[in-house]
Amino acid sequence: MDVDLRKLRYFVAVAEHLHFGRAAEALHIAQPVLSRQIRALEEELRAQLFVRTKRATELTPAGEQLLADARPLLASAEGLRRRVARAARGGEVFTVGFMPGLIVTPAVRAFGERHPGLTVEVVRTTWDDQTATLHDGRVDVGYVRLPIDRRGLRVTPLWSEPRVAALPADHPLAGKDAVGIADLAHERLLQNPDAVPEWRDVATRRDPEVRFRAVEEKLEHVAGGHGVVVLPLSVAVFYTRPGVGYVPVTDIPPNQVCLAWSAGRRSPLIAEFAAVAREMSVAVDSF
Known part of the structure; x- marks a missing residue:
């Protein structure tokens, strides 16, 4: 059985939105068309992928498995398309x-x-x-x-390379020679906590997760006193700026x-x- 990549893209859109209407809007297709394509995919795979109620759309275990496999498959297909197009341009x-x-x-x-x-x-x-x-x-x-x-x-x-804490320049820890990760346990982390699992393990503060994509954004918020980030040393060296102090974190792996x-x-x-x-x-x- 050959799986249609278009149907997989439709499936991933629904799985990410968990809402057929929003997924159809993102895909720029009509919702009935999207629903038919998902039903066709379920028939091809002989598995129910979603459970739909009046209040919610949820993935089934089969849907969870397909989502895990579909994302890298679609990325590989996109990579192939890019490389072929690049070669065709000469x-x-x-x-x-x-x-x-x-x-x-x-x-x-x-x-x-x-x-x-x-x-x-x-x-x-x-x-x-x-x-x-x-x-x-x-x-x-x-x-x-x-x-x-x-x-x-x-x-x-x-x-x-070592890691350092980026703190507001007037923070009580900013003048220290070094800190431990536990010293930051009550601070607001301004980055994906998966990047600093050591902080996540000891954190006592549970703010809504904040994610800033660019280093410049993160440091601007640090300088404004909104929280801290933990960075590799080379990033701190490259992005040295007023309003932010860097202190080595000595008890976490480089x-x-x-x-x-x-x-x-x-x-x-x-x-x-x-x-x-x-x-x-x-x-x-x-x-």
Whole structure:
């Protein structure tokens, strides 16, 4: 049985919205059309994917499983489309993703000098999309910060670096030589807590989750006295600014920087870039 990717996209939209009307609006199709496509998919898979009541739409266990499998499948299909389109335009392009604070220029330049006919581009990623860009083909390789979901990826370690707390400049802890993660337990965290699981384990404050995508946004809110963030040292060095003080957090593991790429890719260029990246990896270890 061949699964229709269009139906999978429709399914993921409904699963993410848990509302047929909103999903149809996001997909720019009529709701009856969407409902028919989902019923057709359920018939093809011989499984009920949603439970619909007057008040809610919920995933069944089969739907939960399909959602987990459908997302990487759709991302791989999108990656294939991007690579084919790129090849059709002529001229080979190799794209490197990188997280804030990371300097990838030495490896990118060295790699480009080995392949003068290759266009090497760089793309800045964020905590939310550093792996998505690998799955959907926006980048060929990516400098990522752990922890990440490694499913469907190959990952090679490069270096590690200490982590620091970014605090308002007038915060009582801002003048300390170092702090422990427990010292931040009552603070409002202005980032995804999955990025700082050590804080999540000891937190005594349970505010509604706040997520700012850009480092600049996070630090602007820190300077305004709205909370704190925990950052890798290289990010703190790169984004030093008035109104924010940085203090080492000494009792949590360092942040691990890795190079990652899709496990399904077998390009010799990827293997070569990984070797260059390992050779030229340099960690920031002090302000």
